[in-house]
Amino acid sequence: MMIDNESAPVRVVLYEGDGADPLDATDRAGVLRSLLDRGYMVSDARGGTGGALAASAGERCFIVIGQFGGGVAPRLEDGAGGAQIATCDISGLSPDAVLSAVENARDGQPMNQPGAWKPWFPVIDYDRCTNCMQCLSFCLFDVYGVDGDNQIQVQNNDNCKTNCPACSRVCPEVAIMFPKYAAGPINGEPVSDEDLSREKMKVDISSLLGGDIYSRLRDRSEAAKSRFSKERDSDKALGERKRCLTKLAAQGEIPEEVLASLPSPEEIARKAEEAKEKANAALAANRSSD
Amino acid sequence: MSERPPILYCRCAYAQVVPDAVKDGVLDGLCASGGGFDSVADLCEMSARKDPRLAAVAEGGPVRIAACHPRAVRWLFHAAGTPLGEDAEIVNMREGDADDALGELLGGEAKC
Structure with missing residues (x-):
């Protein structure tokens, strides 16, 4: 809500x-x-x-x-x-x-009240952020964007999926906080050297497991489509997608509700491409201004 | 009347990640103290709304804020477009106990 x-x-x-x-x-x-x-x-x-x-x-x-x-x-x-x-x-x-x-x-004056909504959105620690755009490339829900100076920023916090801290997991500098998250450093606790190496390790593991997860989804999607065309078995294609997403949930602590609200694999591929283009454009602009 | 900076207490009412015993103990202690203070239901909710009243806190000079992890609180204000000044002190109610937090709020130095 x-x-x-x-x-x-x-x-x-x-x-x-x-x-x-x-x-x-x-x-x-x-x-x-x-x-x-x-x-x-x-x-x-x-x-x-x-x-x-x-x-x-x-x-x-x-x-x-x-x-x-x-x-x-x-x-x-x-x-x-x-x-x-x-x-x-x-x-x-x-x-x-x-x-x-x-x-x-x-007398009916409108106001927000606890219980109806959880303030869940990413908060960027700009002392740590290196403007690498991994969060922008990663998020499928258009939460991130860039400002006029091509600096990453949270633009649509209402789009963020409650209890999903996945973007903070891909941030190599542990610069993304969710203050309502239970554990540190994602909740805003000071970042230790140990946290930093652990978070970087997660990204590395993710790479070892098959590159960025959207590429993986696309590959799975293509495989599923190929099987679908041969077998015309829609249940099997859907099952494939579910297995892939379930594995992602296990790897990235992504809530099931978030996975359930993900768009179709084709839409994921399109959005991921758009986000990548946006991120690349911002990075190129930053490089040329350096 | 004490010379301490104004105090802002956050209740963390929207998600309750601050332990009840600490936030209740701090509220009791502030209510039993000799001076007034301001209190809000949830700074995260205000930041999400970019509540203009956060600017009043950020631009109002020295202040002590009883909330959660200082890194989170500072960047929550920044996210709302109203960065906190260097003279703002943040007391972390997510760690330690109510007595520690009250000691920092009403007397000693708070952690920034």
Whole structure:
């Protein structure tokens, strides 16, 4: 599932200044936990020492909560008229009840929420990246591209297949991270010399096993097509493809769902050729500018 | 009021790769401390959306960020088009325990 890139999270401001009673630490933590786990951004404004996240120009929706005197939330307005500010009195409410009050105050304002989507996309460490374009050549889902200076970049992170770290496996410099991955160095842990040699070894093993995997798929595809033409046995051709992909999954930790969503072998061949041309063009441009 | 830099806490709510005991312990400690702080559900989700509020963090001067591996956090900001400044300190809640992380956030030097 893709995220909604247009909607920004609503910001909740927990106010405990003049005109409001402070929460005790346990209640404060309970309220924050409840709101954060639902996807809200929360500013705890005690003592004026928040402020890492200053309000940005595009921010439009604020919900100010607090234990207000007399149990009545004040009315607040943005003097410039650009932002919508709702207020909620949370006196005596449990964290779950505070969450319900905030959800009501949000009044349908769109925002992404945990559970519907996992932020899974490659993050490039440009201190390590050598712009070799192997990731661009490898990815079949058009996640990578080059910028105006022919520098590799992640252009379509919504296209990335959840839980598939395969491109990071082909990167010879271990420059591609997936922060939500379980293990290092793909998750962003520092890269050790041992990691580097291990990752390079994986690429070498892949070569020994038959060059780049798309060439291998193409070969298999041709073989399957040849058999198909002789035997007219579509089940056998499909079986061949499945065996090939299953082997790739075992080698590259590619999730089965990703394999299931791969295009046909012909489409793979076409896309791989396109990606290779794009990568070669960028590399040639970089060479000529050196 | 303390002189420490502003703190940004990431809940890692979208995938939960930060251990619960650490992120809950850090949140409890921040809530029991004398100062306020900002908190977000998930920096990865914000980076994916290129949330303009990341620019407010990156351009706002010194900041301490409680999240995960510093290399990942730095390049997540870069991926959003808002590179973090050299004065940003990142506290790794994926390693160590909550007391260590709180010590770095509220007092001592954080790892960059």
